[in-house]
Amino acid sequence: xxxxxxxxxxxxxxxxxxxxxxxxxxxxxxxxxxxxxxxxxxxxxxxxxxxxxxxxxxxxxxxxxxxxxxxxxxxxxxxxxxxxxxxxxxxxxxxxxxxxxxxxxxxxxxxxxxxxxxxxxxxxxxxxxxxxxxxxxxxxxxxxxxxxxxxxxxxxxxxxxxxxxxxxxxxxxxxxxxxxxxxxxxxxxxxxxxxxxxxxxxxxxxxxxxxxxxxxxxxxxxxxxxxxxxxxxxxxxxxxxxxxxxxxxxxxxxxxxxxxxxxxxxxxxxxxxxxxxxxxxxxxxxxxxx
Amino acid sequence: xxxxxxxxxxxxxxxxxxxxxxxxxxxxxxxxxxxxxxxxxxxxxxxxxxxxxxxxxxxxxxxxxxxxxxxxxxxxxxxxxxxxxxxxxxxxxxxxxxxxxxxxxxxxxxxxxxxxxxxxxxxxxxxxxxxxxxxxxxxxxxxxxxxxxxxxxxxxxxxxxxxxxxxxxxxxxxxxxxxxxxxxxxxxxxxxxxxxxxxxxxxxxxxxxxxxxxxxxxxxxxxxxxxxxxxxxxxxxxxxxxxxxxxxxxxxxxx
Numbered sequence: 133x134x135x136x137x138x139x140x141x142x143x144x145x146x147x148x149x150x151x152x153x154x155x156x157x158x159x160x161x162x163x164x165x166x167x168x169x170x171x172x173x174x175x176x177x178x179x180x181x182x183x184x185x186x187x188x189x190x191x192x193x194x195x196x197x198x199x200x201x202x203x204x205x206x207x208x209x210x211x212x213x214x215x216x217x218x219x220x221x222x223x224x225x226x227x228x229x230x231x232x233x234x235x236x237x238x239x240x241x242x243x244x245x246x247x248x249x250x251x252x253x254x255x256x257x258x259x260x261x262x263x264x265x266x267x268x269x270x271x272x273x274x275x276x277x278x279x280x281x282x283x284x285x286x287x288x289x290x291x292x293x294x295x296x297x298x299x300x301x302x303x304x305x306x307x308x309x310x311x312x313x314x315x316x317x318x319x320x321x322x323x324x325x326x327x328x329x330x331x332x333x334x335x336x337x338x339x340x341x342x343x344x345x346x347x348x349x350x351x352x353x354x355x356x357x358x359x360x361x362x363x364x365x366x367x368x369x370x371x372x373x374x375x376x377x378x379x380x381x382x383x384x385x386x387x388x389x390x391x392x393x394x395x396x397x398x399x400x401x402x403x404x405x406x407x408x409x410x411x412x413x414x415x416x417x418x419x420x421x422x
Numbered sequence: 423x424x425x426x427x428x429x430x431x432x433x434x435x436x437x438x439x440x441x442x443x444x445x446x447x448x449x450x451x452x453x454x455x456x457x458x459x460x461x462x463x464x465x466x467x468x469x470x471x472x473x474x475x476x477x478x479x480x481x482x483x484x485x486x487x488x489x490x491x492x493x494x495x496x497x498x499x500x501x502x503x504x505x506x507x508x509x510x511x512x513x514x515x516x517x518x519x520x521x522x523x524x525x526x527x528x529x530x531x532x533x534x535x536x537x538x539x540x541x542x543x544x545x546x547x548x549x550x551x552x553x554x555x556x557x558x559x560x561x562x563x564x565x566x567x568x569x570x571x572x573x574x575x576x577x578x579x580x581x582x583x584x585x586x587x588x589x590x591x592x593x594x595x596x597x598x599x600x601x602x603x604x605x606x607x608x609x610x611x612x613x614x615x616x617x618x619x620x621x622x623x624x625x626x627x628x629x630x631x632x633x634x635x636x637x638x639x640x641x642x643x644x645x646x647x648x649x650x651x652x653x654x655x656x657x658x659x660x661x662x663x664x665x666x667x668x669x670x671x672x673x674x675x676x677x
Contacts, residue, residue: 137528144516330514336472337577338502339529341494 160359198276356408429480505574
């Protein structure tokens with residue numbers, strides 16, 4: 133089939149099914165925007181994880197009466213752990229200095245703490261912060277150890293919220309996807325019915341299977357692509373106005389960058405076009421004789 | 423051009439076969455009338471030649487190609503060797519005559535340049551040179567059938583199948599279409615025309631294949647046709663009829 137003839141057929145079928153195609157585009161936009169939001173949330177979890185890999189440590193608070201041999205034994209045991217990358221002893225003074233550094237913006241807190249109030253600590257960095265609970269369990273209650281704190285535990289609620297939103301977005305996207313696929317299927321069925329005389333003549337004069345199916349597949353693929361691009365625009369808006377605008381000053385963690393957004397935009401655009409074309413192909417198998 | 427050997431077609435859930443044991447050979451360049459009452463199997467035979475249906479048994483060759491087991495692509499190519507016209511014209515109502523004819527070239531990938539010369543030529547041949555920009559609804563029945571013929575012949579296929587092409591036309595207009603088919607045949611195209619109009623058959627005296635209840639009952643090289651009366655009776659082998667005999671009324675033999 134010549135490209136111009138294909139475009140003519142495509143324009144005719146789009147004109148005829150304008151309302152239906154519009155419905156597919158709207159549904160595809162919602163579905164793919166949810167999918168994209170899910171992808172961005174997942175990227176955000178990844179971003180926070182990567183940041184924390186270099187930041188989070190397990191902190192072992194020592195009792196005031198911890199002896200030198202006890203501390204050295206503790207340090208050497210920790211170094212022997214496969215998940216531990218570094219072990220650093222901080223004296224009471226060094227711990228106090230760090231505390232002053234961290235809270236230099238909060239004089240009210242600083243004024244209530246004297247150098248002797250804070251325990252000496254052993255700070256432990258891990259290869260994988262997700263395995264910190266092993267260290268906490270193994271070293272709590274050991275001689276010379278007051279307590280073992282996992283900085284990561286503080287962040288657990290944040291992770292829970294991010295994961296919850298991600299699962300929610302993907303679930304809604306899946307529900308919306310069934311509506312989108314059902315609509316595309318119906319669009320192709322209606323389209324095949326309204327063009328049945330044309331396709332019958334195409335068959336008779338010797339048009340190939342591909343030429344007969346192409347306008348339908350293109351129609352659905354383009355509707356899916358349009359939905360994908362609109363969803364992509366939503367993701368760009370989300371990054372520009374929500375992430376870079378409202379959230380930027382509200383959190384101490386790094387937020388997703390534009391690279392993750394562009395990856396999301398490309399993914400939803402391709403997913404829209406491919407889902408449209410594949411569903412059309414499936415519907416044509418049932419509703420178009422070639 | 424066409425070779426059928428022992429072709430039988432039984433539709434699903436049908437008690438009787440629509441065609442049974444048809445063996446016939448139609449050389450290139452022949453004009454063949456396929457006659458018989460409605461339901462005798464004429465249309466089924468034409469549909470088998472297009473592979474719009476598959477035979478239940480037997481072998482069908484068209485233009486040197488065995489139609490069984492052709493891939494979609496090869497089947498499409500095989501169909502480009504066959505032009506078809508039908509009783510109901512089957513034109514696209516939202517396109518002009520010229521666009522209807524061009525459509526056949528467009529969808530089979532022929533170039534725009536080829537269409538620019540082929541379309542006016544074929545419209546001239548069928549007598550619609552000045553009506554290319556009309557829409558089907560602006561044409562008479564005869565003109566619509568001529569437009570359908572132009573579409574069928576624009577790619578110059580070596581075989582033309584015509585399924586009751588005069589069935590919806592008055593006798594004089596129908597005779598004009600048959601004359602056009604005769605000219606197409608004289609130019610070298612093999613023509614198979616299914617009809618139950620005795621006047622057309624008797625006027626031309628070409629090869630006649632007669633079907634009765636799916637069985638080939640007569641194959642005469644220059645036969646006439648005498649449609650069966652309402653009470654079925656064996657037809658005479660050949661009934662001469664003058665060319666001037668008025669054609670029977672439209673649809674006279676339709677069941």
